[in-house]
Amino acid sequence: MKPKVIRYLDKGEFPIGEGEALALYRAMRRARFFDEKALLLQRQGRLGVYAPFMGQEAAQVGVALALGEKDFVVPSYRESAMLLARGLPIHTLILYWRAHPAGWRFPEGVRAVNPYIPIATQIPQAVGLALAGRYRGEGWVVATSIGDGGTSEGDFHEGLNFAAVFDAPVVFLVQNNGYAISVPRHRQMRVDYIARRAEGYGIPGVVVDGNDAFAVYLEAKKVVERARRGEGPTLLEALTYRLAPHTTSDDPSRYRTREEEEAWRAKDPILRLRKALEERGLWGVEAEEALLGELEEEFAREVALADQAPEPTPEMMVEHVYAQMGPDQRRAWEALRQGKHVEELW
Amino acid sequence: MVAEKARVLNLVQAINEALDLALARDERVLVFGEDVGRLGGVFRVTEGLQAKYGEGRVFDTPLAESGILGLAIGLAMGGMRPVAEIQFAGFLYPALDQILSHLGRWRHRSRGWVGLPVVVRAPYGGGVHTPEQHADSPEALLAHTPGIKVVIPSSPERAKGLLLAAIEDEDPVFFLEAIKLYRGVRAEVPEGYYTLPLGRARVVREGKHATLIGYGGMVEVMLEAATVAAKEGVQVMVVDLETLVPLDEDTLLEVVRETGRAVVVYEAMRTGGFGAEIAARIAEGAIDHLQAPVVRVAGYDAPYPPFSAIEHHYRPNARRVLAALRRVLTY
Ligand SMILES: Cc1ncc(C[n+]2csc(CCOP(=O)(O)OP(=O)(O)O)c2C)c(N)n1
Numbered sequence: 001m002k003p004k005v006i007r008y009l010d011k012g013e014f015p016i017g018e019g020e021a022l023a024l025y026r027a028m029r030r031a032r033f034f035d036e037k038a039l040l041l042q043r044q045g046r047l048g049v050y051a052p053f054m055g056q057e058a059a060q061v062g063v064a065l066a067l068g069e070k071d072f073v074v075p076s077y078r079e080s081a082m083l084l085a086r087g088l089p090i091h092t093l094i095l096y097w098r099a100h101p102a103g104w105r106f107p108e109g110v111r112a113v114n115p116y117i118p119i120a121t122q123i124p125q126a127v128g129l130a131l132a133g134r135y136r137g138e139g140w141v142v143a144t145s146i147g148d149g150g151t152s153e154g155d156f157h158e159g160l161n162f163a164a165v166f167d168a169p170v171v172f173l174v175q176n177n178g179y180a181i182s183v184p185r186h187r188q189m190r191v192d193y194i195a196r197r198a199e200g201y202g203i204p205g206v207v208v209d210g211n212d213a214f215a216v217y218l219e220a221k222k223v224v225e226r227a228r229r230g231e232g233p234t235l236l237e238a239l240t241y242r243l244a245p246h247t248t249s250d251d252p253s254r255y256r257t258r259e260e261e262e263a264w265r266a267k268d269p270i271l272r273l274r275k276a277l278e279e280r281g282l283w284g285v286e287a288e289e290a291l292l293g294e295l296e297e298e299f300a301r302e303v304a305l306a307d308q309a310p311e312p313t314p315e316m317m318v319e320h321v322y323a324q325m326g327p328d329q330r331r332a333w334e335a336l337r338q339g340k341h342v343e344e345l346w
Numbered sequence: 347m348v349a350e351k352a353r354v355l356n357l358v359q360a361i362n363e364a365l366d367l368a369l370a371r372d373e374r375v376l377v378f379g380e381d382v383g384r385l386g387g388v389f390r391v392t393e394g395l396q397a398k399y400g401e402g403r404v405f406d407t408p409l410a411e412s413g414i415l416g417l418a419i420g421l422a423m424g425g426m427r428p429v430a431e432i433q434f435a436g437f438l439y440p441a442l443d444q445i446l447s448h449l450g451r452w453r454h455r456s457r458g459w460v461g462l463p464v465v466v467r468a469p470y471g472g473g474v475h476t477p478e479q480h481a482d483s484p485e486a487l488l489a490h491t492p493g494i495k496v497v498i499p500s501s502p503e504r505a506k507g508l509l510l511a512a513i514e515d516e517d518p519v520f521f522l523e524a525i526k527l528y529r530g531v532r533a534e535v536p537e538g539y540y541t542l543p544l545g546r547a548r549v550v551r552e553g554k555h556a557t558l559i560g561y562g563g564m565v566e567v568m569l570e571a572a573t574v575a576a577k578e579g580v581q582v583m584v585v586d587l588e589t590l591v592p593l594d595e596d597t598l599l600e601v602v603r604e605t606g607r608a609v610v611v612y613e614a615m616r617t618g619g620f621g622a623e624i625a626a627r628i629a630e631g632a633i634d635h636l637q638a639p640v641v642r643v644a645g646y647d648a649p650y651p652p653f654s655a656i657e658h659h660y661r662p663n664a665r666r667v668l669a670a671l672r673r674v675l676t677y
Contacts (some may be wrong), residue, residue, distance in 0.1 A: 113423070114456055118447045124413045126446065128420020128428075129432050135376075135402075135426055155443070158413030165408055183422035320458040321517035326545065326592030 003193050005239065007209040009272045015214055018197045018282055024065060025273050025283065026291065028057040031081035032270055033295040034090060035244070038080075038097065041303075047097045051077045055211070055243035058269035059175050061141050062216025063236070067225050068182020072133075073112040074126040074144040076119070076173070078242075082145065082222055086112045090302035100314050100322055102309045105281045111140075120152045123159030123172070130168040130227075141227045143220075145173040151194050158236065164201040169227035171220065172235045175210065177242045182255035198235040210238025211269035216278075241269070244314045313337075352503075352534040357527045360502035360535050361391050361467075364509040365429065367539045369399050370396035372427060375513060377404045379414060379431030388433060389469060389528055411437055415444035415466070419452070422518075424464040429513060435470035435522060436482035437599065439545035449518045450493030465509070466520040471563045471613055472661045473526035478652040481525070481661075483614035483645070488520050489590045489623070495519045496590040497544055500565035503535045504588065507542030514541060524563030531566065547594040549601060556674055557601050559624055560611035561587040564662060568611055571667035580675065583658075590620055598624065599631045606637040607674040613661050638677035641670045 008015050035054045041047040051061060056078070064073060064085035075082050088110050095103025096114070104114060114131075116122040126144035133140035134252060141277040151174060163170045174194050178185050181235060191197065198205025206223065216238055223234035241264040245252045252261075277283035315336040318329040325333060335342040348586045355363070368375045377392055377399075379588040388391030396404040407414050411432055429476040432438050438445070445466075462596070472481035489497050495517055499505035505523070512519035550565060552574050558568040565586045572582040585601050602608045608628055610621035625640040643662045651657050 003654045023547070064423040101457050104455055113460065118443060121412075121416065121443055121447055124416020124444070125420040125423065127413075128417040129421070129424045130420070131417070132421045132424020132426045135374075135421075136424065153417065154440075155412050156406075159416060161410065162413045162417055239391055320454050320456075322495075322592075323458075323461055327595060328592065 003144045003195055003205070003207045005207050006215045007212050008214040008218075009209070009212045009276055011215070012279075014276060014280060015218060020217070020279070021214075021277060022282060024061060024217060025270075025277055027065060027085045028059045028081070028270050028273065029291060031057050031061060031084050033047070033175060033292070033299065034080065034093070036298055038094075039244070039248065041094070047056050047094065048099050049247050049249055050097050051247045052244035053078050053242065055264065055268065056175055056177060056240045058082050058213040058273070059210040060236035060241050061174065062213050063117055063145070063171065063173050063220045066217055066220035067141065067143055068224070070138060071111060071143065072129055073143040074129065074142055075112060076114045076122060076147070076150070077115045077117055078144055078147065079115060079145050081113070085200070086110060087282055088112060090236050090299065091305035094303065094306040098306070101312050102310055120146060120153030120155040120159075124162055125154050125309060126170055127159050127163045127166070127168045130163070130170045131166060134169065139169070139228060140169065141169045141224050143171040143173060144296070147177060147180060148174060148176040148178065148185050149183060149188050149195060151197065152188055160197075160201045160203070160233070163233040167230065167232040169230070170233040171223050171227060172233060175240055177240050179242070179246070179256070181246045181250065184255075184283070186209070189273050195235055195237040195239060201246065203233050203235060205235040205237065205309050207237045207239065210240030211267050211272060212275045213269060226296055234279045240269075241267070351535065351537040354527050354532050355502045355535040356504050356532045357505055357523065357645065358389060358391050358529060359501075361509055361523065362393060362395070362507040364506045365392060365395060365525055366398070367490070368379045368429070368510060368513045369395065369403060372426040374425065374430060375403070376421065376426055377429045378407050378417075378433070380409055380433050381406060382431050387431060387523070391467070391470070391523075392431065401523060411413065411441035412444050415441040415449060418464045418466070419444065419448055419462055422464045423460055426591050427463050429465045429467065429515060432466060434480045434482075435468040435484050436640075438484055440470060442487070445488070445494070446491050450491040451593040453494075454493055461516050462518050463516050465512045465521055466518070467521045467523060469525045469528070471524045471526060471676045472524045472657055473563060473656060474613065475654040477524070477651070480547045480633065481650045483612070485522060485590055486614060486618060486620045486623070489620055489670050493518065495544060495592065496522070497589065498522045498562035500524070500562055500592065501531055504542060506535055507540050508588065509537060509543065511541040511544050515544060519544070522562060525646070526563045527566070545589045545592045545594055547585055547587045547589070548595040549583060550586050551582070551584040553583035554605060555580050555582060556607040556609065556671055557583040557585060557605045558611060558667065558671070559587065559598070564611045564613060567662060567664055568667060570628040570664040571671065574664060574668060580671070582671065593627070595627055598627060602632045603626050603635040606635050608636075608640045609643060609667065609674060610640060611643045611662050611667055613645055615647050616642060616646050619644050638674040643673055644669045645668050
């Protein structure tokens, strides 16, 4: 039996408060704005390789906004929208994608950790972080995210099994966008819905239309509360699609068709939510223009801030390897600071 | 701060006592791994701890090394001080990604924002006729990973103080315990809580003709060789590195300068082993004092042989160390 895919949009349903709906829309639109600008910056050589998330805003923002203030997100490289929705300043995110050290240290109070590059390795760590919250009586919930391809990794399995055994307060968001770089889901696994895997760990698995912000947000709220009550982890599968390339170095025309992309473009999560807001008289052309104006200003301000970050110095390479520099870092640090290489100090 | 009273303990008992003291002293300390709870570990190192501190603080995990390391990392991120056990160092390999990609790197990749005070204990090394994969010495793999420290004690009283220091340390520390020493060495161990500094090598025997350098299970092999050499009138200095990272290069170079001849002993495979690092440091820092090439005594470039029949050919023994000594003394 096929799992039920939870969906509200395009059926004329409006199951959440108007304020919440607007907050979702604004956060998604802001994220999309960032994504488009980031791609431009990358083409100008003002960003390193970048992983766009365009098309997956509902999944990422829906989960981020379902969390409480003290909860954490443990993201992967594609979760910039999630980080923005959690309050990471845009200039920090830009610096992160510039691989500038100032972007590696997140500001105090942002309850998110740096994105992970190796696939699936964050999963068991998220479980540990969730348990730490329980030990310390803080009761925070951790939301961590992974792609469909990532669920083939051993760490995905180990992490979910650990979470289940320890009843860890974790929400595992799987953004099933159909591809792991070029490899389609059916060459990645033989299950139709990834949420089915949850049963193998003895935890609930839920499937939502990942391009339906209402569905993601409402289900995420439920499973976050479930975790907070001490009832354990949930696997939340969001069916979605990335409209852009895997990264700025990728060429998706080699592995998917224009028709497929166009079909998904029609299901753009931002357009769908906007339509629902408009039908209810909550949004219109003017509101959209005002928002875009605000975003334009904010972005310009934040890029300027990022551009002001001082050039990284070579000795930064050997800083923060240990809490206190060991003799080997110390010697290298001295050399680099004097504009030398360590061999020149002998 | 060393307590006065001392009892004779073996390595297992000394490490158990250190864990007990750490759990009692700091609520953030957690001990976990495969079979460490109810059973007390396959070597009984964690015996009695679960009964004393409960299943919340001393617990069994599912059988998954990457999960154990990942869990430890997340716990440390959240403010706990995990002490994870990997049942045998040869089973660290499934967790290498967590170690190389994350445990060693988090502090650096977050510019000091996320520090990970994790201790990973693992029995290592041969000499006790274990099955395949149970005698590996992966210290060079670990030492080659920036951001982690590697400590290998060679005696019960050192192990206790070093482990307590490792648990207090703000960085991830691998604490490798030579299986051969678990019940094979006994020594006076002070009572109570005390720490010994990480990052210092120590001279365990003085001598002026040559220096033997090693750590962990090789220290007693080196001492045995030195005793035999002494009967032939050769006085050999024996150095226990104890901490491989950060390496006490000052002491290392000092002792080599004194004798001018050095043999490095380790039970991992020879190529790319930690002994190669020692030899290179000596060449870089004390070549003018050398009267002979630095010689390595190590395992062979092959997997550690399982069971008993040929194991003693792989693992360095006093005879091989003496042969190497002869080479550097007669160069
Ligand atoms: C351990 C590991 N192996 C390979 C890669 C290279 N890689 C980066 S992204 C990716 C595909 C990931 O696909 P998926 O999990 O579906 O996530 P998506 O990119 O679609 O969001 C691969 C193979 C990596 N980063 N880490």
